[in-house]
Amino acid sequence: MVSVSLLQRLELDRVGAERSDRQDESDLLDSILADLVVTLNSRKGCCETRPDFGLSDFNATTDYRSLIPSIARDVERQLFNFEPRLRNVAVRHVEDKTRPLEFIFHVNGELAEDDLPVSIAFHSVLGSDGRMRVNG
Template sequence: MVSVSLLQRLERDDVVGGSGSTVNDDTAIMNSVLSNLRSLLNSRRNCCETRPDYGLQDFNATEDYRSSIPLIARDVERQIRLFEPRIRNVIVRAVEDKTQLSQLIFHINGELAHGDRTVRISFDSVLGSDGYMRLNG
């Protein structure tokens, strides 16, 4: 299984001097996953002609966005299952924070699989009022 993206491996080879060594560092792999998820979860459906299902649905048109929270959580989970194969058994649940009413928080649990190892991971995805998804993990 690939631990980091092709571009990240090429960038690393430039920095390391072309050693071609395999990246096994959990931090580097998790950073690669989070980078991919930032791109994925900040893309909107139909942004990619070859994969119209890539990206989240546009929920801005919904009058009552609070009723859309379960739909957004399901869409986030679906996107991760489809487009981030390094995360398995993903579960996304909405978290209510009454102090942050302008943000939607989604807690994401799963298993990061790389090589012959599987590591439990957990992080939060915060959808701000600006429509931008931030990942905290």
């Protein structure tokens, strides 16, 4: 069974909150999105024990449009390696001419549960500030 992080489970136990299945699923998705914000805003080499953790630094070029496939592959690789609660993840670029300074990536996947597959979808947006936002 997929669940929220250990610290989140401890907090729920401390509060003693009664949860419904729908609240549990919502908490799980919130937990995944919160972890992805951290993962996708980390840079490769920031963690000595896992040098592959974090996105590559794509600021070394002025031709950002040519990097879109590389960024999408890097996002997909980070999700595969560092978010075990997801499976069958696919990342694709979404062109939005009204937001020329942002790269928008649509992410599809499933919760990694043994039961019935639960599909999820969200957008990750690489802004002009170099930060990745995750919109559920």
